[in-house]
Amino acid sequence: xxxxxxxxxxxxxxxxxxxxxxxxxxxxxxxxxxxxxxxxxxxxxxxxxxxxxxxxxxxxxxxxxxxxxxxxxxxxxxxxxxxxxxxxxxxxxxxxxxxxxxxxxxxxxxxxxxxxxxxxxxxxxxxxxxxxxxxxxxxxxxxxxxxxxxxxxxxxxxxxxxxxxxxxxxxxxxxxxxxxxxxxxxxxxxxxxxxxxxxxxxxxxxxxxxxxxxxxxxxxxxxxxxxxxxxxxxxxxxxxxxxxxxxxxxxxxxxxxxxxxxxxxxxxxxxxxxxxxxxxxxxxxxxxxxxxxxxxxxxxxxxxxxxxxxxxxxxxxxxxxxxxxxxxxxxxxxxxxxxxxxxxxxxxxxxxxxxxxxxx
Amino acid sequence: xxxxxxxxxxxxxxxxxxxxxxxxxxxxxxxxxxxxxxxxxxxxxxxxxxxxxxxxxxxxxxxxxxxxxxxxxxxxxxxxxxxxxxxxxxxxxxxxxxxxxxxxxxxxxxxxxxxxxxxxxxxxxxxxxxxxxxxxxxxxxxxxxxxxxxxxxxxxxxxxxxxxxxxxxxxxxxxxxxxxxxxxxxxxxxxxxxxxxxxxxxxxxxxxxxxxxxxxxxxxxxxxxxxxxxxxxxxxxxxxxxxxxxxxxxxxxxxxxxxxxxxxxxxxxxxxxxxxxxxxxxxxxxxxxxxxxxxxxxxxxxxxxxxxxxxxxxxxxxxxxx
Numbered sequence: 001x002x003x004x005x006x007x008x009x010x011x012x013x014x015x016x017x018x019x020x021x022x023x024x025x026x027x028x029x030x031x032x033x034x035x036x037x038x039x040x041x042x043x044x045x046x047x048x049x050x051x052x053x054x055x056x057x058x059x060x061x062x063x064x065x066x067x068x069x070x071x072x073x074x075x076x077x078x079x080x081x082x083x084x085x086x087x088x089x090x091x092x093x094x095x096x097x098x099x100x101x102x103x104x105x106x107x108x109x110x111x112x113x114x115x116x117x118x119x120x121x122x123x124x125x126x127x128x129x130x131x132x133x134x135x136x137x138x139x140x141x142x143x144x145x146x147x148x149x150x151x152x153x154x155x156x157x158x159x160x161x162x163x164x165x166x167x168x169x170x171x172x173x174x175x176x177x178x179x180x181x182x183x184x185x186x187x188x189x190x191x192x193x194x195x196x197x198x199x200x201x202x203x204x205x206x207x208x209x210x211x212x213x214x215x216x217x218x219x220x221x222x223x224x225x226x227x228x229x230x231x232x233x234x235x236x237x238x239x240x241x242x243x244x245x246x247x248x249x250x251x252x253x254x255x256x257x258x259x260x261x262x263x264x265x266x267x268x269x270x271x272x273x274x275x276x277x278x279x280x281x282x283x284x285x286x287x288x289x290x291x292x293x294x295x296x297x298x299x300x301x302x303x304x305x306x307x308x309x310x311x312x313x314x315x316x317x318x319x320x321x322x323x324x325x326x327x328x329x330x331x332x333x334x335x336x337x338x339x340x341x342x343x344x345x346x347x348x349x350x351x352x353x354x355x356x357x358x359x360x
Numbered sequence: 361x362x363x364x365x366x367x368x369x370x371x372x373x374x375x376x377x378x379x380x381x382x383x384x385x386x387x388x389x390x391x392x393x394x395x396x397x398x399x400x401x402x403x404x405x406x407x408x409x410x411x412x413x414x415x416x417x418x419x420x421x422x423x424x425x426x427x428x429x430x431x432x433x434x435x436x437x438x439x440x441x442x443x444x445x446x447x448x449x450x451x452x453x454x455x456x457x458x459x460x461x462x463x464x465x466x467x468x469x470x471x472x473x474x475x476x477x478x479x480x481x482x483x484x485x486x487x488x489x490x491x492x493x494x495x496x497x498x499x500x501x502x503x504x505x506x507x508x509x510x511x512x513x514x515x516x517x518x519x520x521x522x523x524x525x526x527x528x529x530x531x532x533x534x535x536x537x538x539x540x541x542x543x544x545x546x547x548x549x550x551x552x553x554x555x556x557x558x559x560x561x562x563x564x565x566x567x568x569x570x571x572x573x574x575x576x577x578x579x580x581x582x583x584x585x586x587x588x589x590x591x592x593x594x595x596x597x598x599x600x601x602x603x604x605x606x607x608x609x610x611x612x613x614x615x616x617x618x619x620x621x622x623x624x625x626x627x628x629x630x631x632x633x634x635x636x637x638x639x640x641x642x643x644x645x646x647x648x649x650x651x652x653x654x655x656x657x658x659x660x661x662x663x664x665x666x667x668x669x670x671x672x673x674x675x676x677x678x679x680x681x682x
Contacts (some may be wrong), residue, residue, distance in 0.1 A: 022399050022402075023447050025396070025399050025400050025403050026403040026404065027404065031539060048652055054394055054396065055396075055553040056389075056392045056393055056395075056396045056561065058549060058553055059388070059389055059392060059549045059550060059553065060389065060548060062545050062546070062548070062549040062614040063389060063543065063546050063549070064547055065545070066543070066544075066545035067458070085398075089400075090396075092457075093457040093458070094457070095453075095456035095457045112453060112456065115449060115453065116450075116453055119446055119449060119450055121433040122446055123432035123433065123434050123446075124400065124401060124404055124432075125400075125432070126409075129375040146377070148548065152606075164493070168545055171545060171548055171549070172544055172545060172548060175548060175565070175566055175569075176369075176548065176552050176565070177548060177549055177552045178533040179569035197497070214369070224552075224553050226553060227395065227399040228399075229395045229398065229399055230392055230395050230396070230399075231397055233391055233392065233513065233514075234550065234553070234554040235554075236512070236514075237388050237513070237540065237550065237554075238572075238576075239576075240513070240539070240540035240575045241388070241540055241542050241547055241550070242572065242576040242577070243573075244542050244544075244547050244552070245547065245569060245572075245574045246570075246574070246577065248544050248547065250510065250544075251628060251632070253544055260566075262635070264639075267448070267573070269642070272506065279649060279653055280653055280657075281656070281657050282656040286607075307642075307645065307649055308646055308647050310642055310646075311639075311642045311643050311646045314635075314638055314639040314642040314643070315639050317635055317638075317639065318635045318636045318638065318639035320638070321564070321631075321635045322636060323563065323566045324632070325628075325629065325632040326566070326567070326570065327570060328625070328629075329629075330492075330570060330574065332625065334577070335613060335614060336613075336617070353563075353567070355602060355633070356563050357563065357634050358640075359636055359639055359640065
């Protein structure tokens, strides 16, 4: 019975079970030296395509990010390069609180970093620092202007290096980890084509910072890996924390964040109100039309449609709230209704699920 | 570890005579940390049972202990003494980043505590009065069995204490039970990594995790029901403590008939539905705007062609505005 519950877990088709299973954890000193000598990433700005993060490193970073809310926290990650992916085996926190105005927070933590990495060698943690992570509590995973500058410098002097961003608030309200891994392009390099990235809802106060620098870096695909022992332990852990799944309520723990999201939406709508009169209908183009200039103009018109973006933001807020509500209603039915008596509340799970489906 | 061990007394007191009074809450992060440490050393040293040693961080208030994080420890070349310098440096570093966590114990990998562990315990006891010991039991067969009872985590916690025997005092360990607690972010991260870390329609994954949790609740309840029916049929032994807690549980249902709670609940429900309303309102406004834009394009064209020709060839299939 419990194994079925565990199988229900492994829904996703992206379970990267490393094969041979735990080999990724082995640190091969010679291979590492070799690849650091060759440095294939200096020849191709798009060299790294994926970022593999170990389960322990990820959980540590999420917990650290959450513990620091509302401040931005940062830390370092240790790992190695394997082919075109940067593998992150462990992470550790730095005693610095980031604010948007601090460019070189890393300098203050320098001594801490050096000491930690030296000490790591004593306990058989031989990997080098291959990246840094920091949190954006509530405003999404992307690199701000300061972050881009910091990452430029990192990639110049400490390559291979990757920047990881985590949003602990969104993690809780969405019920899944909000994380992104990025690498900047070298200066004076224009990417061949600005690929349309997945839309993220960004608060109004940050949206300029996001837009200006969006083309100076690209995202890596994030994959999680775990060892065979981790797998078994996670399966066993489910037996213990299923209770927390039911008892915790996203609506309550994330109330401040939800309110700030609504505020932000209100501001965006106010802005949309002024710009909506200038929207134009998009001209339908024949599919095989290679006139890329026309396509780009159409895309620009779409992006300028503030109202459409607000619709997406509104839908996201509503969907997440509905999810939280589904959990609450479930608990209400399970624990508050008496058998046989008609449910006194007018609430039923079907209604809420229907609403959730109709929004998304 | 030689024949001289035969006259050594066992290091763990049998749990029937003494029980630990501690309530230990173990988080998933230390569990995964220890597993990673073990896997890593196994691979690097190519041994199936390398020597693993580390420190536990957490909080202890009275008899309640919470184990939240861990870090690795080094031993000096004699394999028995802890590297004190490294320990102090690492502990201070963790203090800087997580000021609320204290050193509360240590962990290692073994089937059960032995005299060697007592030696380590003595070293840690100089730093704090009662360092806990957490053991990971190495075993190649965690074979998934469908039996709910058998699936327990291969970790055991021990509390050190002094036993007086033959007018000599010696340190021994008592096994202590533990529960698994998580913070919300931790739970989501653990959940997500267990599923392999990809997305999927959020509604689908949310519903399935809720369903899995409810199913577990259902299974546990069925087990309890089975137990009670067996007692009634006279097959099972009555355990009064369990029965008392069962009746307390049933008496506390329904959990919320209180009027104040109902009001809060309904208000929250209304708030959430308001956001849904807001979202559909914005969506309809946007669709309307689009429609108006397209209509403008259409009518502009019609007017361009001149009043006469256009009106006769009135466009078909255009929506009427009422």
